Amino acid sequence: MNIKEKYTLAEEVIDHALKSGAGQASVAIDEGINNEIEIRDQKIDRLIQSNRNALTIKLYVDKKYSSNSTSRLKKDELFRFVDEAIASTRYLAEDQFRSLPDQALYYKGGGPDLNICDTELGTIDTQAKIELATSVLNEAYNKDERIITVSSVYSDNISYRVLVSSNGFKGDSARSNTNLSASVSVRTDKGRPSDYWEENALFYDRLKKTGIGTKALERTLKKIAPQKIQSGRYPMIIENRAAPNLLYPLFNALQGNSLYQKQSFLIGKKDKAIASKVMSVADDPLIPSGAGSRLFDGEGLAAVRRPLVEDGVLRNYLIDTYYGKKLGMDPTSGGSSNVVFRLGTRNMEGMINLLKKGIVVTGFNGGNCNGSTGDFSYGIEGYLVENGAIVHPVNEMNITGNMNRIFFNLVETGNDIIEGSSELVPSLMFEEVDFSGI
Amino acid sequence: MKLRRRDFIRLSGITAAGSLILPPLFQSCKGPALSGQVTAFLDHFEVTPEILERVISAAMSRGGDYADLYFEHTISNYSDLQDGVVNQTSSNIGYGVGIRVLKGDQTGFAFTENVTPEAMLNAANIASNIANGTGKPVTADFSEYISPNLYPVMTSWEETSVREKIPFLERINEKVFAADSSVTKVNASVSDTTSYILFYNSEGRLAWDNRPLANLSVTCIMEQNGRIENFRVASSSRKGSEFLTNDLVDRLSAEAVEKTIIQFDATKPKAGEMEVVMSPGESGILLHEAIGHAFEADFNRKKTSIFSDKFGQKVAESFVTIVDDGTLPSDRGSLNFDDEGSPTEKTVIVNNGILTGYLHDRISAAYYKVKPTGNGRRQSFRFIPIPRMRCTRMENGPHKKEEIISSVKNGIYVDSFSNGQVNIGAGDFTFFVKAGYLIENGKLTKPIKDINIIGNGPQALADIVMAADDSRLADGTWTCGKDGQGVPVTMGLPTVKIRKLTVGGINA
Numbered sequence: 001m002n003i004k005e006k007y008t009l010a011e012e013v014i015d016h017a018l019k020s021g022a023g024q025a026s027v028a029i030d031e032g033i034n035n036e037i038e039i040r041d042q043k044i045d046r047l048i049q050s051n052r053n054a055l056t057i058k059l060y061v062d063k064k065y066s067s068n069s070t071s072r073l074k075k076d077e078l079f080r081f082v083d084e085a086i087a088s089t090r091y092l093a094e095d096q097f098r099s100l101p102d103q104a105l106y107y108k109g110g111g112p113d114l115n116i117c118d119t120e121l122g123t124i125d126t127q128a129k130i131e132l133a134t135s136v137l138n139e140a141y142n143k144d145e146r147i148i149t150v151s152s153v154y155s156d157n158i159s160y161r162v163l164v165s166s167n168g169f170k171g172d173s174a175r176s177n178t179n180l181s182a183s184v185s186v187r188t189d190k191g192r193p194s195d196y197w198e199e200n201a202l203f204y205d206r207l208k209k210t211g212i213g214t215k216a217l218e219r220t221l222k223k224i225a226p227q228k229i230q231s232g233r234y235p236m237i238i239e240n241r242a243a244p245n246l247l248y249p250l251f252n253a254l255q256g257n258s259l260y261q262k263q264s265f266l267i268g269k270k271d272k273a274i275a276s277k278v279m280s281v282a283d284d285p286l287i288p289s290g291a292g293s294r295l296f297d298g299e300g301l302a303a304v305r306r307p308l309v310e311d312g313v314l315r316n317y318l319i320d321t322y323y324g325k326k327l328g329m330d331p332t333s334g335g336s337s338n339v340v341f342r343l344g345t346r347n348m349e350g351m352i353n354l355l356k357k358g359i360v361v362t363g364f365n366g367g368n369c370n371g372s373t374g375d376f377s378y379g380i381e382g383y384l385v386e387n388g389a390i391v392h393p394v395n396e397m398n399i400t401g402n403m404n405r406i407f408f409n410l411v412e413t414g415n416d417i418i419e420g421s422s423e424l425v426p427s428l429m430f431e432e433v434d435f436s437g438i
Numbered sequence: 439m440k441l442r443r444r445d446f447i448r449l450s451g452i453t454a455a456g457s458l459i460l461p462p463l464f465q466s467c468k469g470p471a472l473s474g475q476v477t478a479f480l481d482h483f484e485v486t487p488e489i490l491e492r493v494i495s496a497a498m499s500r501g502g503d504y505a506d507l508y509f510e511h512t513i514s515n516y517s518d519l520q521d522g523v524v525n526q527t528s529s530n531i532g533y534g535v536g537i538r539v540l541k542g543d544q545t546g547f548a549f550t551e552n553v554t555p556e557a558m559l560n561a562a563n564i565a566s567n568i569a570n571g572t573g574k575p576v577t578a579d580f581s582e583y584i585s586p587n588l589y590p591v592m593t594s595w596e597e598t599s600v601r602e603k604i605p606f607l608e609r610i611n612e613k614v615f616a617a618d619s620s621v622t623k624v625n626a627s628v629s630d631t632t633s634y635i636l637f638y639n640s641e642g643r644l645a646w647d648n649r650p651l652a653n654l655s656v657t658c659i660m661e662q663n664g665r666i667e668n669f670r671v672a673s674s675s676r677k678g679s680e681f682l683t684n685d686l687v688d689r690l691s692a693e694a695v696e697k698t699i700i701q702f703d704a705t706k707p708k709a710g711e712m713e714v715v716m717s718p719g720e721s722g723i724l725l726h727e728a729i730g731h732a733f734e735a736d737f738n739r740k741k742t743s744i745f746s747d748k749f750g751q752k753v754a755e756s757f758v759t760i761v762d763d764g765t766l767p768s769d770r771g772s773l774n775f776d777d778e779g780s781p782t783e784k785t786v787i788v789n790n791g792i793l794t795g796y797l798h799d800r801i802s803a804a805y806y807k808v809k810p811t812g813n814g815r816r817q818s819f820r821f822i823p824i825p826r827m828r829c830t831r832m833e834n835g836p837h838k839k840e841e842i843i844s845s846v847k848n849g850i851y852v853d854s855f856s857n858g859q860v861n862i863g864a865g866d867f868t869f870f871v872k873a874g875y876l877i878e879n880g881k882l883t884k885p886i887k888d889i890n891i892i893g894n895g896p897q898a899l900a901d902i903v904m905a906a907d908d909s910r911l912a913d914g915t916w917t918c919g920k921d922g923q924g925v926p927v928t929m930g931l932p933t934v935k936i937r938k939l940t941v942g943g944i945n946a
Binding site for chain 1: 520548567600657659667727857859870893894943944
């Protein structure tokens with residue numbers, strides 16, 4: 001289906017829903033095209049291609065709500081699907097807070113070209129992608145006698161969305177992503193450590209194509225012979241690529257559903273300090289070629305740059321139309337786009353140089369956070385630092401604490417964000433973190 | 439962030455999907471003598487034996503060794519109670535075929551949601567590119583596979599409207615609020631999935647399956663003196679809507695309340711290494727993370743698993759026997775046949791302390807020259823099958839629960855979990871404890887909660903020093919993630935003591 005056909009189908013499905021008894025409806029038609037090539041030890045291990053479609057209809061039937069999706073897109077089937085969904089929705093309880101968003105908040109067009117879709121991606125042939133993945137592999141393959149296996153992956157995807165609502169929203173978007181990664185596994189006396197490196201870019205031309213295999217090998221070799229150390233309270237540096245893991249509970253706690261269902265440790269904290277003054281984070285949907293950039297969110301609300309945390313003070317929750325009504329708050333957006341940290345002046349190496357004794361966390365291993373209380377505990381791996389230098393790798397340790405306290409211990413944000421990510425989080429340094437080891 | 443080398447398991451509170459739309463009846467042409475049941479499935483997907491043969495031939499046309507077609511029609515529903523009423527549902531229909539070609543250990547794959555001959559031939563063509571020679575014509579006779587019937591359905595979910603689910607959810611709400619005045623919120627949900635599967639491969643195997651999966655979940659949230667605590671309990675089974683009973687509702691409601699109350703008294707243990715006693719049941723997460731993934735044969739043939747060189751060796755005490763079982767009736771981790779058409783079985787992976795079995799898919803079974811163990815699984819037709827677990831459990835040991843607990847001077851007893859993860863190369867595995875107790879001088883004392891435990895797989899396995907005769911299965915909504923795809927699993931364990939694990943906690 002081309003874009004015009006998708007709009008026509010969406011409108012016809014909405015018309016049918018309204019005629020069949022829905023008061024309001026919105027339809028999203030999503031399409032995704034994916035390619036993946038994995039090379040392992042010089043042989044193509046996997047060659048995968050796929051095209052995925054779905055139509056999702058949100059129905060508001062006498063103030064009763066349901067969401068229904070299907071990959072069967074023939075019109076007669078869709079009409080029957082909608083009829084059955086409406087019948088089923090009628091059994092639910094009324095919810096006075098359920099309705100489509102206020103039209104005034106919709107994106108109305110005229111926004112900038114965000115430049116987030118590589119329309120040439122389809123012209124790159126499979127052989128070129130295979131050669132690219134192979135060149136990544138060859139940077140590491142056979143380069144050290146301890147290597148067990150090297151694998152590299154090239155993947156790309158384009159996704160298209162058409163969104164139409166019965167109260168006047170009509171919009172479409174397209175975004176692409178390309179990814180190259182390598183992972184290396186080495187044999188040692190005590191286990192087979194492995195590590196990876198990856199690069200992402202929205203556009204094939206901007207994808208960094210060299211150094212990936214080399215970095216994956218380097219990082220893996222650095223991990224050899226880890227030891228865990230005494231349990232204790234130490235400063236912690238979290239490497240930029242691992243840092244988002246510590247933020248996911250915060251983002252969950254900002255959600256309307258978590259707040260309303262008392263599963264958020266940030267209830268009542270708006271305009272209150274939740275972190276040290278060092279922390280300022282914004283949600284910015286309008287960054288040109290940003291990996292998370294968008295002109296409108298999942299409901300069609302116009303994308304707006306908003307502060308989430310300013311100098312440690314919580315400024316905005318992530319509130320969609322429904323929870324806005326339930327909580328008595330103006331909606332912001334139910335989801336995040338590009339998460340942008342205010343940057344500091346040093347990168348991770350710079351922070352390490354000034355650390356007398358502490359631990360650099362380069363990866364998390366399981367663990368969780370209690371949404372209601374903020375209690376967290378995570379497995380980690382990384383390095384012991386003493387007197388400004390890495391001493392040895394560490395693993396098999398945990399960090400434990402509470403989200404309501406740990407961010408007050410944030411003493412520095414780095415200047416080292418990762419290109420091509422929607423999580424523009426630098427390396428972070430915390431003091432006084434509880435580590436468990438020996 | 440893409441979880442690639444990290445394999446994880448978590449409690450799901452999942453998905454949903456819509457109502458059944460069957461394509462109109464489609465008459466098969468005359469062909470091989472096939473049973474009424476498989477013919478019904480062919481008609482359901484609007485294919486004939488002749489079409490299947492043509493697609494397989496196209497898939498094998500560049501010299502692949504093997505090809506398979508996995509047709510799937512999945513209808514899922516999710517009904518949610520919040521704030522006293524069932525006021526939202528979501529539904530999803532997935533429909534399509536995954537076409538896979540193997541050349542040695544190499545995989546070509548494509549899927550299509552349009553199950554027309556043209557679309558399937560196109561996908562077969564794409565998948566066939568993993569080989570780059572010419573193929574010989576495929577001439578396997580149709581061989582209908584008669585599988586066991588591990589999950590008979592009394593009342594199908596497609597015949598069960600949301601109207602019949604609502605009373606059970608409302609009863610949960612009632613029971614939980616009535617149980618304690620500090621209850622402030624209740625969330626309850628039922629999710630059900632019905633999958634129609636049709637499988638055909640280049641060896642002629644033709645099989646069908648009808649797979650139900652149901653989950654009931656209760657979250658109790660309480661507030662006491664400004665403090666909020668919550669606890670989630672859930673149950674899952676491969677059953678039709680006979681799964682929903684008042685007994686199940688009452689049991690889960692009582693458990694959710696009881697466990698939430700305890701959370702208010704919970705403390706954190708001291709950080710560091712200590713003895714850990716695991717209670718029977720979902721503590722089987724220990725097996726899933728510490729060794730289960732590391733025994734998946736793809737990691738072993740690639741030699742990336744820390745257990746790759748330990749086959750046939752003693753890895754645990756002689757009283758330790760661990761199996762991965764796909765044959766338990768109505769179990770969340772069971773399958774009548776796996777997602778590559780191989781029969782499932784009870785696979786012994788550690789036998790009296792010796793590592794005797796890996797978990798195989800077709801590729802690794804061929805590599806190791808053994809028969810497939812029925813562990814080839816996939817999230818849906820949109821993914822390739824790879825070795826996955828099913829129900830991973832340890833058999834009874836020689837000790838008694840009481841003697842195990844009283845043998846611990848300073849340690850912890852752990853009971854409820856939410857998720858775990860493992861690095862199969864380094865061997866570090868973890869699991870997150872939602873509830874447990876300190877053990878002080880051989881007795882359970884203060885409750886503990888929200889701490890992560892980390893250990894090393896081979897070390898932890900060898901450190902299982904006591905195991906009781908009370909092995910039990912978990913029945914929660916466990917979903918295992920690997921390689922970007924999730925499959926339902928279960929686990930089981932008797933009471934065990936592990937000599938030493940690293941426990942997340944506080945440094946005084």
